Amino acid sequence: MQYDEDGYRPTKSVWAWSVVGASALTVVLGFTWGGWTTSGRAAVMADIAVRNAKADLVAGICVHNFVTASDAQENLKTLQAKSSWQRDDFITDGGWTNIAGIDDTITNAADACADQLVKMKELPQSGGDAAVTDS
Incomplete structure (x- = not known):
């Protein structure tokens, strides 16, 4: 960890992993609770309808x-x-x-x-x- 005069300053590695984690969390939440669906699942749903x-x-x-x-x-x-x-x-x-x-x-x-x-x-x-x- 690096500190500067204002406090904690994350490294590029920490920033990269934060972006990866936030992206993964967004995808998981989107497909589970957000109502997102894949094109294959949408096609199946259309066929059923x-x-x-x-x-x-x-x-x-x-x-x-x-x-x-x-x-x-x-x-x-x-x-x-x-x-x-x-x-x-x-x-x-x-x-x-x-x-x-x-x-x-x-x-x-x-x-x-x-x-x-x-x-x-x-x-x-x-x-x-x-x-x-x-x-």
Whole structure:
């Protein structure tokens, strides 16, 4: 350590290590609490958001298709009687998640549709919109 007439005077080595330490601390705090993210993580988050948006859209269409079917009341009773892990298969097998022009299965759409339908106490009246409430 060096001292001059005003007190402590750090060496170049101490200054360099202080800068390195402050930079490292800034990076650690930024990525843990600052909300920073890498471009790879941002891409993953965007892909998840797109997948969830597709599932929500198809689930809404699925609910409409289910409710407007001629045997909707019987199907709703059957759906509600099934266990939670069987409901998505019932929805998929019923064809309510099929959308013209989309050949691929939309991940989580049948689950979301089944969840919305099971929450219904009764089917909406025909001629009206299928109002689905999230509880």
